[in-house]
Amino acid sequence: MGRYVLGRLGQAVLVLWAAWTVSFVILYALPGDAVEVRLGAAASDITPEQIAALQADYGLDQPWFTQYLTQLGHALTGDLGRSFENGQSVTSLLLENLPATAALAGLALILAVVFGGGLAVLANGVRFRWLSRALLNLPALGVAVPGFWVGLMLLQLFSFRIELFPAIGNDGFSSLVLPAITLAIPTSAVIAQILAKSLHSSLGEPWSDTARAKGAGSVRVLFRHALRNAALPTLTITGLLVGQLLSGAVVAETVFSRTGLGRLTATSVSAQDTPVVQGLVLFGALVFVLTNLAVDLLYPLLDRRTLQRSTRRVARPAPVEVS
């Protein structure tokens, strides 16, 4: 078991390093740098020497590997640096913005599980084939509609016409509802799609027939037997869903004028504010890794078989196709 945990940690570090490196390369490959972005296109009396001095200040005059190693070295000692744009420490920027995004993503995840799960169960539980088919088509729609459009429609209806919720800001629970729905739609669609598919196959398994033969009602078979088995593949993709929520927050927070990590990502990327973007990527990767670790530890609780086998090597359910 100790070796297993060590291996997991090693892989986690590898993921963090890879994410960090990939984002550094992407940002470095963009034309120009933070200084040029900040100074803008307007010609002025700023001399090339002054520009060079500012670039040197930020270390942007160094070759890429020096910049990369310096930043990596600082990151390893826990120093994520300061924003090029406003001089604030990246750690404090992340901490300032985290609560708002955590609340938003948390509520969105709850909504997504409730509605996505509900839809999957409903689609497998209804007696009418046409209704089941219609319900099964909803997830595709949920994935297909762009988040900013959904957000703007919700605003139009529930903030501008019927003045139920505020359109802008981070002011209390009521300001959280519409952005959380916006963010939950694509996530719930993925949950519904995968859960409905695995529920369907679970219900076709021989043990479901056995349960029915023993006199269990269809509701009992669905919830007590099939759902428990079908939940595993859905749990497997939780890490991806968390990633989806973080990237969705970029759009949701922008449309609803909320502060948070998504907004910070949008503004930092367009300003080529490398230290902040690197900090955000590292944070995102960390969340991803931790979620997956948590999922791994949850398996045995849902499926005893994984626990029995884990003495040798932990096995998992078959990979899930996310279509």
Next chain:
Amino acid sequence: MNLRRRALLAAPALALVLLTSACGSSDAADSGDAAGTRSGGAVTNSATSSADATPTEGGSLSFAVANDPISLNPSGIGSGNDTLYVTRQLFDSLTEQDPETGEIIPWLAETFGASDDATSFTFTLREGVTFSDGTPLTAESVKATFDDIKAAGANAQAGAQFLGAYDRTEVTDDRTFTVHFTAPNGSFLQGVSSVALAPVAASTLAIPFDQRATGEGVIGTGPFVLDHYTKNTEVVLTKRDDYDWGPGDRENTGAAHLDEVVFKIVPESGVRTGSLDSGQVQVIGGVAPQDNAGLEAAGHNLVVRANPGISFGLTAVETQPIVADEQVRLAIARAINATDVRDAVLDDHFAVATSPLAANTPGWVDLSADLAFDPEQAASLLDEAGWTGGDGDVRTKDGQPLHLVIGYISNFGPNQGALELIQQQLRDVGIEAELWTGTVPDYLAAIKDGKIDLAWGNLSRADGDVLRTQYSTASSNYYKIDDPELEAALVGQASTADPDKRAEFQATAQELLVTRGHTIPVHELTTVLGADPSVHGVVLGADSRLSQLTDAFIAE
């Protein structure tokens, strides 16, 4: 899926996050100068919301802007106009530029004057002005502020551009000082009217320059003080009760009527208009041209002012062989129907350009006769220049097609529509134009690398010196205009502080720019604010940015 496979997925997933956010943030580019400077010229709307009601004291005004201010340090680099809307409330300037006349009038400086060669400027401060921390404003405060800006270099871009040749400030007594330059700085008296050169308190200067962006401890003499600034959310300002030194062009030179001003950062333009409609905010900035009519129909007031400075237009990058030919440049100018462009993508709040400078810029001259649309003349100019063919085909010269690349950045929404129409108009005379766009650094690199023949853009400033910063080959100029007569006029207007002499040089510069086809002005920019009818006295200043809100009040 095992962890190794998920690890492989992680990197691309995060890269996708980066890409999505990059795409989603195109509105952020709107913070640049062009967006910063939407105001109207030959437009009948006033630059103030209705001021006829009797002022009511108290209340809170909520004002939605598109961009986070980024930095509340007046001399730091913010996000363009939206930053200045906020910082203007916190900081006063030595001089004020009267929006009605363009004249420079006293503010914190009671009197001011320039030496004949425009290399030194003497100011006397008015008495009794204090910073919001209670310390008095003295000549020493101004000297320390200017020295600090000079030392900050490019970090203080907004201020540094007016202090390029700054030598020193000599303090004569508590209220009198002289600013010396190593080269003439004819527009300095206008320059000091900007927020960027506003005096700040000694305690502010003790904070390292790059740590002043949050505005904490950044102290000015303005009619409002900072309550709090939450990045990407809001900036809340409260009134300063003992304020008593507003400039003479205001109705109210004392403390503000409003108790509080809340700037809300709302990036989506549709959300700003919807929030105004549903009463969630009272004033909105960054109104898109297509929303003007809708806002008026909904009963809102529009606060409209043309932006002074350089109008939107095409400027030839004269190191490019085809546009190095003056006849080709003039042919392009004759082929563009600016009125059609304005009518198609804008509305009549926007004026058709009459000169490189917008009509409300001090020093402007009317050159509309030289800018007439004349496709036949365009055709004959091209024939003379050896570009033959036409009649529906792209012209050629020695087998080379007449193909030009027009570059632009998305700093103003209608740019693309305007250029697509111009593209068609040029095609009608046998010029094939390709449109190119990218991020700011991309764009600058493309010009440098000779990928762009004509650059589309504007630059706002309420002084004709903007011609020098844009077209002189001495400053960081992208167009490489090799024209000694033009250069002489551009340098000449900066070598004196006498408004009449400067205007003469500026008139020459405008004529040369147009008659030699260096630049082809198309339309002016107009700044539009939308305001709820209950809001009064919201004014756009001489630079077409939000003025101090001392006249503003809310009355049903």
